[in-house]
Amino acid sequence: xxxxxxxxxxxxLAPGETTTRQKMTxxxxxxxxxxxxxxxxxxxxxxxxxxVGSLSVTLAxxxxxxxxxxxxxxSDRLIINGQEAPAMLSRVTRCLDLxxxxxxxxxxxxxxxxxxIGAGLASxxxxxxxxxxxxxxAAETGHEALxxxxxxxxxSGSAARSLYGGVVELSAGDxxxxxxxxAEADEWPLQVVVAITAEEEKPLGSxxxxxxxxxxxxxxxxxxxxxxxxxxxARDAVAVKxxxxxxxxxxxxxxxxxxxxxxxxxxxxxxxQATLACMESVRLxxxxxxxxxxxxxxxxxxxxxxxxxxxxxVEEVLRKTPGVLRMLRTGVGDGARLIPK
Numbered sequence: 383x384x385x386x387x388x389x390x391x392x393x394x395l396a397p398g399e400t401t402t403r404q405k406m407t408x409x410x411x412x413x414x415x416x417x418x419x420x421x422x423x424x425x426x427x428x429x430x431x432x433x434v435g436s437l438s439v440t441l442a443x444x445x446x447x448x449x450x451x452x453x454x455x456x457s458d459r460l461i462i463n464g465q466e467a468p469a470m471l472s473r474v475t476r477c478l479d480l481x482x483x484x485x486x487x488x489x490x491x492x493x494x495x496x497x498x499i500g501a502g503l504a505s506x507x508x509x510x511x512x513x514x515x516x517x518x519x520a521a522e523t524g525h526e527a528l529x530x531x532x533x534x535x536x537x538s539g540s541a542a543r544s545l546y547g548g549v550v551e552l553s554a555g556d557x558x559x560x561x562x563x564x565a566e567a568d569e570w571p572l573q574v575v576v577a578i579t580a581e582e583e584k585p586l587g588s589x590x591x592x593x594x595x596x597x598x599x600x601x602x603x604x605x606x607x608x609x610x611x612x613x614x615x616a617r618d619a620v621a622v623k624x625x626x627x628x629x630x631x632x633x634x635x636x637x638x639x640x641x642x643x644x645x646x647x648x649x650x651x652x653x654x655q656a657t658l659a660c661m662e663s664v665r666l667x668x669x670x671x672x673x674x675x676x677x678x679x680x681x682x683x684x685x686x687x688x689x690x691x692x693x694x695x696v697e698e699v700l701r702k703t704p705g706v707l708r709m710l711r712t713g714v715g716d717g718a719r720l721i722p723k
Contacts, residue, residue, distance in 0.1 A: 629675030656705025
């Protein structure tokens with residue numbers, strides 16, 4: 383099992399200063415991750431524990447940067463891309479409490495994200511992973527990566543995986559999660575083209591959607607029961623770098639998850655016409671001999687995985703697909719890290 387490691391930041395006190403009054407600041411960045419074997423459903427709502435395990439790939443060029451400034455005022459503040467964001471503040475405050483304790487100083491948290499937020503691109507995963515790493519350094523609490531992953535996961539289930547780079551498996555036990563890095567970022571040069579089919583936030587958040595699925599979908603219990611089979615297939619494919627086998631299980635798992643959503647009452651449909659068109663484009667790519675597969679999270683964006691020799695044609699075909707607004711292209715990235723001062 384590979385654990386992430388973080389550099390610790392030390393702070394020097396000027397004469398007469400105390401740690402309770404010292405201004406403590408740190409910045410970190412983290413990347414979103416794309417699940418190939420999906421997390422959908424919660425085992426424990428209060429602790430935000432996932433109902434199933436998952437397997438994901440951390441991306442390289444999409445990122446969220448977080449700066450945490452403790453002892454910065456009379457109340458916590460959250461600023462996202464230059465704008466105050468009170469709607470997300472309660473989740474950020476709870477996460478800071480878990481990292482630094484409820485008796486911590488107030489904090490100003492500034493976030494910069496270089497991709498659409500709340501649109502099915504795992505922005506909350508990168509945000510809370512970066513937040514925990516920055517807060518841990520700023521408060522000098524010294525938590526190790528797995529502890530931070532569990533704290534990040536309590537805020538956003540998929541955020542735990544963004545603490546680690548490369549290919550990551552999250553195991554969902556009865557009482558807690560565990561994480562294993564199956565491959566480092568440079569071990570398998572997977573390429574990802576993200577087709578953006580809508581820029582606005584999705585109409586229903588993932589948390590509320592998971593609850594609705596668990597309560598109303600007739601397929602939900604089957605989804606839970608068969609997840610271990612998909613995880614085993616994907617794990618084996620990663621071990622031997624079998625791209626075709628990984629693609630087969632990833633697409634099947636994706637479609638199963640969305641079947642659970644579609645069969646909920648009322649139905650949860652994140653796709654649009656361009657989403658469907660992109661799926662068809664990927665199928666045509668394969669028919670023409672190009673290795674590629676798609677996956678779609680709780681949103682309308684389509685993520686297409688390929689090997690380096692096929693990424694140019696994948697990008698060209700998606701660019702011509704009706705309804706695609708723009709594209710993002712990236713490789714496999716590293717885990718969350720501190721940004722040096």
